[in-house]
Amino acid sequence: MEEVLYCNVSAANVWTNPDKVRDIDLPSLTAPVRLKEWLHALDVELRRDLVGRLESQLLFGEPVLVLEKQGDWCKVCAPLQFDPKDERGYPGWVPLRQLASHEDFHHRGEQDLFAWVTSDTALLTLEDETQMELSFMTRLPWIGESDGQVLVLTPNGETGRIPCSDVWTGARLPVRDAGYRIHTAKRFLGLPYLWAGMSSFGFDCSGFVHRIFAAGGITIPRDANIQAKYGEAVKRDQLQPGDLVFFAHEEGAGAIHHVGMYIKEGRFIHSPNSGNPVRINALTDDPYGREFCGGARYTGKESFLCSSVNS
Incomplete structure (x- = not known):
């Protein structure tokens, strides 16, 4: 049985591999984490360079299953972040110093x-x-x-x-209506994008909607392409406020690369990309009009918990 540890910093980056860390990323590896110092040092190009380096983030108190230890690092799965590539949870590497466990917390x-x-x-x-x-x-x-x-x-x-x-x-967050999710999402307008971001210090596109839905008592998968796969499919003319909207390469026919949340009247809120903060766009805006590939609806009846660990 894998060891269970918990994130012991405000937000811990989950890395693809320890050798993907750059010198400028060192403040994000400390405990306590110097997250704002790290973010302040990242210009747009350095943020773009996080693609392929970061997988996701953990919040303070979030559990992980420890799969392997190598020196100062742990290979983990995050059971509260559903992804079918590992049934135990979203995989990656986290510095051991940013994890902790205590019997009272664990039980x-x-x-x-x-x-x-x-x-x-x-x-x-x-x-x-x-x-x-x-x-x-x-x-x-x-x-x-x-x-x-x-x-x-x-x-x-x-x-x-x-x-x-x-x-x-x-004991658990209540399921809220779409109006609540939309109101909550709008609070983060202007927040800078962060690849793999799952915290209000910076979200990526799927991390943003994942947390917004969680606030409304609805658990959805971690990544955009998986969010599209597991939700109830919705056509463009059937979109309702609170639905997810997806965008794909090859004029909407290729792999899904982006997600936002539909508001109303053909508009959606999303965390676009490095250099562009959380904002509202129309589905007809370029490139979204060309790349739209469908919507998905989640009601809160679905279950995407990969483990019973403190879930």
């Missing part, structure tokens, strides 16, 4: 209460009064409340505090 069950960060970001205050900025949709075990703050358990067993106004507490 939290599905019926226990959790606190989800529902604000764009939130400050977690640790026992030594140091603070960590958490991403939207970070989930941590709930312990209690005190003086307007939620008490949560961290992966290494510490107690932390988050303002009550920044979290939603419950």
Whole structure:
């Protein structure tokens, strides 16, 4: 049985291979992670060069199955990020220093209460009064409340505090309607794109819709082509607000390379590419009008959890 560890930094990059790390990426490997320092140093070309280097990201407290250890690195699968190429979860490499485990954290069950960060970001205050900025949709075990703050358990067993106004507490997030998803997505207009990004410090296209749907209580696969495959197919003239819209190479006939979320009146919101932040476009805008290849609808009845680990 694989060892289970948990992301112990605000957001950890999941790498294709340790040898894909560049010198400029070193701040993203530390613990605590210097994520904003790393992002600030990346111009558009350096961000584009992350293609083939990064696979995905983990949020603070997110579980991984450890498949292999090589020195300071772990080969892992992320069970909360569905991808059919590995039934155990989305695969990649993470620095061992960015992972942790504690018995109390690990044994939290599905019926226990959790606190989800529902604000764009939130400050977690640790026992030594140091603070960590958490991403939207970070989930941590709930312990209690005190003086307007939620008490949560961290992966290494510490107690932390988050303002009550920044979290939603419950056993699971409720399924929300399309209006909620659209309103939530619009909060991130202008956020810079990040290849493989799964956090509110920077999203890629499929990471963006994955987290927006999660906020609405709906789990969908991690990558755009898989999101298209597993949702209910929707034709262009049948699109409804909250549906996913997909775009493909070869004038829409080739491989799917992009996804957004339909709003209404022929418009969709998406995280386009390096150099272009989260924005709203019309389906007729170039190149989207040429590359549109269909839509997909998710209702929340689907299940895409690759493992029972703290799911």
